[in-house]
Amino acid sequence: MSKMTSPFSKLPLSFFYFITLMPFHVISQFPATTADQTTLLNLKKLWQSPPWTASWNSSSSPCTWPEIQCTAGTVTGLLLHDKNIMDTIPPSVCDLKNLTMLDLSYNYLQGDFPKVLYNCFGLQHLDLSQNFFVGPIPSDIDQLSSLQFINVGGNNFSGEIPPAISRLPELRTLYLYQNQFNGTVPIEIGNLANLVNLGMAYNTMLSPSIIPIEFGNLKKLEFLWMTMTNLIGKIPENFGNLSSLQHLDLAINNLDVQSSTNLIGLDMSMNNLTGSIPSDFGKLNQLKVMILYSNQLSGELPPSIGQIPALETFRVFTNKLNGTLPQEFGLHSKLQYFEISDNQFTGDLPQNLCAGKTLFGVAASSNSLTGTVPESLGNCQALRSVQLFNNNFSGEVPLGLWTSRNLSSLMLSNNSLSGTLPSQLAWNLSLxxxxxxxxxxxxPTGIGSWASLVEFKASNNQFTGPIPVQITALSQLSNLLLDGNSLSGELPSTIMSWKSLTSLNLARNKLWGQIPAFFGSLPDLLILDLSENQFSATVILTVFAARDYRRKKIKRDLAVWKLTSFQRFDFTKKIILSGLTENNLIGSGGSGKIYNIAVNNLGDCVAVKKIWSNGKSDHKLEKEFLAEVEILGTIRHSNIVKLLCCISSDDSKLLVYEYMEKQSLDKWLHGKKRTSSATVLSSLVHHAELNWPTRLQIAVGAAQGLCYMHHDCSPPIIHRDVKSSNILLDSEFKAKIADFGLAKILAKSDVPNTMSAVAGSIGYFAPEYAYTRKVNEKIDVYSFGVVLLELVTGREPNDGDEHTSLAEWAWRQYGEGNSIAHTFDKDINEPHYLEEMTTVYKLGLACTMTQPSSRPSMKEVSQILRRCGPIEGSEGKKAQREYDVAPLLDSATYLSSYRRSDEDDDSVACIV
Known part of the structure; x- marks a missing residue:
């Protein structure tokens, strides 16, 4: 399924700030009062004159200071967003008698809710989001009686949400997301008659509760975000009265559906919705996105759904919907995604899905659809993916569909389609x-022009004639299934050119002649089936004899191997041992070889690490093996590679991991630099560089894995060999920490924290290794800082200059006072990413401080990185969803003012 940015992600928190704060954004042309100036200068003194207060002085008016807003010569706004404030909020803030707006978001404020603000009698806007506050929201919070906007999201507040919030009569925006509140959703919120925006998402500790029927009274409500709040039951019928509602996200709950009229997006996927889709949904004339997949919905689609004039995305796959599809789909809107797979629909596919010329994807597999594939799909140049398998379609495939210029996958298996193959395919078609x-x-002999083809699965059709020699020109072909046809003749002699082929099935045809001897030289071939043909018997007997010998040998070997499992899996040790061949070898290093082994006919793979065995180093490697088993066998985290099992004998050790398709970050960042020819690279290193959003995603994931090890494991675990080659990437570039052979569990009674030897890799060594073996988790922080610098600059860890490391080089570039943008990797240095890249560069510097105590913790590093980009969901059933309807956290970032001492002189570099 194609990834698509949510239309609501384009409405950041700043949008709601703008709407809410319009009355306050009036910058006075008059000087502020002397009293206000005195108050602010006292605040500066209390906070020890941080750099951002440099313009605060007695010779200028506070109304000219960047952090201050004034109205008619008095201070009305104090905007201290992302100022690295760690102190408490002083009571003197309320000496600003006309203060109406206080923004303290994205700082390091701690402790209980600041009741000192009760003395700010005119306060209308209060933003305490993204700090470290704890404890309950006070039961007398209604003393802030003038509040129109309050945001306490992204803290650690707990306890029940107090009913007193409902006694803030002017409140228009209430954000409580990402805290640890318990109890139920308070019904009293329904009394806030002026409420426009309500965000309570990601409060996973709330008790299961229904959406209060009282919420139906919020007639001015435009924005409701309640993802992952343990909602159950039905959506109140009076939600139909919410005539102003535009954005609704109730995802990842256990809800049951009704409607509202001004919605432009509706995401209620992965709930437990039952019943039919209400016909009133067809009245949502402004609706662009309807996402209802993975529920228990049944019945027919209301015809009015196909007539919604703004509808762009329609996703209802994996339900129990039935009946015929409304033929109006595509006629009234510029449809982009139409996904109805895994239901019970019958009849024809709508004929005009691409009438708007914007259709990117059709997924209608696993239904009972009949008729022909619509001719209009053959004229749809925007199409990228068509999935119509497991239906009852008949007739010929529209010729234009084979050649649609943007099509990358065409999946039509298990139908009754007929006709011949075209001589030409779309240049981009790979599946x-x-x-x-x-x-x-x-x-057709023209199959040689299908240059991008990776998988061609055409089993059980009625193809005749020879296998054309031109097919062997397809250098990227990985899977070729032609079994169950009537193909005849000899195999092409040029089969040896299929260097990427992993699976070849030509069974049940009429092929004859010799089986080419060079089948054995195809490096990646894992599955070969030539049965039920008319090939030379002597060759087949020889193949079977060799196979029988190998099978008996494997059986003898199996007896001496012991398997210990840590996860559920569906393969045997026989499959693993038989896969330890040179053809499956994908890497080797100081501690062993790595194999990629297919465990079934579907192409599912595992990675197997075979520990070296060579005498003197056996004791050391045995320790590494035991360390990896001890740690990975007991921890579970989505950003740490899974150890599935270990298989051991007296003289060999095997570790079986989940296979990471994209292999290591190191290869993506530096692979092309290490080879003289790009053609020598494996298919891992693709044509495009890692773009910045993907690099940031990788940094966030790796940081979360290390954060789990340091802060959530008891006792904590330090990795000791964090580097880009030990950060592995799955098919969607999700990062996972790997290779725990050098890891240590801290604070264990029988294991001192003093390391017996230096561990790690050159370029990633923390400087304290030079003078002590008594180290802690901050050595991982240092190494991770180097990885961050690699991601931003594209340089290798030892790629400084004049024999310096990357970290030393980066510090010198920063210390010279020049713009650091010139150090960024030129392949990703785009202006709109400059702020995020600068933050990550500075974070890399903070992590590589000389003194371990000056470095941030991995928890702090993880928080900073997550604030660089879009909010991520939980690690539950809907992490990293394609549509996150309301990512309220804006992209602002923060970074502590860490300082690095320079032993060569007494200067300090301050990162702000």
């Missing part, structure tokens, strides 16, 4: 699945 149909005729 063609047409098995179990009635296609006939020869495989």
């Amino acid at each position: 063609v699945e047409i098995s179990n149909n009635q296609f006939s005729g020869p495989i």
